[in-house]
Amino acid sequence: MKAQKSILLVINPIAGDTDKKPIIEAFKNHVRTNGNTPLVYETTGENDNEAIANYIDDHDVKRVLISGGDGTIRQVADGLKERSINIGLLPSGSANGLASNFLIPENLEDQLDIALGDTFIDLDVLDINGYTSLHIADLGVNAKLIKNYEKSEIRGKLGYFLQAIPTLLNSDYPFEVEIFANGKSHKEEGVLIAIANANKFGTGANINPTGKMDDGLFEVLIFKNLSIKGIIQTFYDDAPLDPDFVTVISSKEATIKCTKPIAFQIDGEFIGEQSLVEAKMTPHKLRIAIP
Numbered sequence: 001m002k003a004q005k006s007i008l009l010v011i012n013p014i015a016g017d018t019d020k021k022p023i024i025e026a027f028k029n030h031v032r033t034n035g036n037t038p039l040v041y042e043t044t045g046e047n048d049n050e051a052i053a054n055y056i057d058d059h060d061v062k063r064v065l066i067s068g069g070d071g072t073i074r075q076v077a078d079g080l081k082e083r084s085i086n087i088g089l090l091p092s093g094s095a096n097g098l099a100s101n102f103l104i105p106e107n108l109e110d111q112l113d114i115a116l117g118d119t120f121i122d123l124d125v126l127d128i129n130g131y132t133s134l135h136i137a138d139l140g141v142n143a144k145l146i147k148n149y150e151k152s153e154i155r156g157k158l159g160y161f162l163q164a165i166p167t168l169l170n171s172d173y174p175f176e177v178e179i180f181a182n183g184k185s186h187k188e189e190g191v192l193i194a195i196a197n198a199n200k201f202g203t204g205a206n207i208n209p210t211g212k213m214d215d216g217l218f219e220v221l222i223f224k225n226l227s228i229k230g231i232i233q234t235f236y237d238d239a240p241l242d243p244d245f246v247t248v249i250s251s252k253e254a255t256i257k258c259t260k261p262i263a264f265q266i267d268g269e270f271i272g273e274q275s276l277v278e279a280k281m282t283p284h285k286l287r288i289a290i291p
């Protein structure tokens with residue numbers, strides 16, 4: 001007889017503003033049907049990283065499924081640290097930026113099959129100003145959009161969309177930056193400087209079409225203006241980006257200096273206005289089950 005394995009679901013009850021009971025029930029049924037033991041940890045918003053790490057050690061957990069947005073995935077990544085535990089994703093955040101890069105289906109039973117399956121990516125883990133980043137961090141218009149969205153009452157895609165127009169009209173942009181990477185300095189003007197491990201934002205915009213999420217490198221992308229042609233290009237998955245619109249630098253380490261503090265976000269979380277951003281690849285990988 002096969003030994004029973006403990007599978008933990010880390011679930012954020014507030015992510016995406018949806019009822020999580022159906023996810024918890026489907027998870028428990030699925031895991032029990034496979035002869036394993038389902039465990040559930042609901043995040044509280046307070047010291048979850050530490051609590052998740054303790055829970056994993058105390059219950060000899062063999063795999064962690066995550067139901068939430070990018071914030072919850074980052075918390076699990078921080079909790080796992082050196083533990084080599086496979087994870088699976090049941091996206092339930094409002095944007096699901098990271099998960100949107102893996103073509104995970106909408107159907108919950110299909111998601112469970114994939115999350116408990118044996119096809120994996122060893123995702124790069126970045127350190128940016130001391131925070132873990134798995135997806136995309138950026139300075140400029142998108143971070144400003146996220147800040148205004150976090151302050152607004154309206155959640156979901158509509159809330160994000162409603163913030164777009166006043167944010168885009170903001171007079172702080174373009175701003176001046178100096179980027180040090182691969183032993184060179186680049187001085188540029190930009191409206192958005194992204195540090196991208198992944199390809200796409202949760203909105204579907206493919207800002208980093210040539211990036212690979214497991215190659216030990218990230219891209220610094222300097223978007224020089226809000227060109228309509230450039231923006232439209234980012235909606236076509238494999239379209240090469242116009243060099244008049246964006247400069248791309250691949251690196252393991254980069255320092256970005258701005259002449260004034262600029263709105264900054266990491267994986268969908270607004271961090272504050274920053275004039276210095278230091279990004280480096282860590283030796284860690286996050287092993288995620290994917291389709």
Ligand SMILES: Nc1ncnc2c1ncn2[C@@H]1O[C@H](COP(=O)(O)OP(=O)(O)OP(=O)(O)O)[C@@H](O)[C@H]1O
Nearest residue numbers: 015016043044045068069070071072093094095096
């Ligand atoms: N029980 C809780 N009550 C309040 N806040 C919580 C709770 N659990 C987690 N959080 C907070 O939720 C945030 C993470 O949310 P997450 O990114 O997973 O979802 P989201 O914002 O809906 O999705 P997305 O990032 O895809 O837009 C963190 O700031 C965390 O502190």
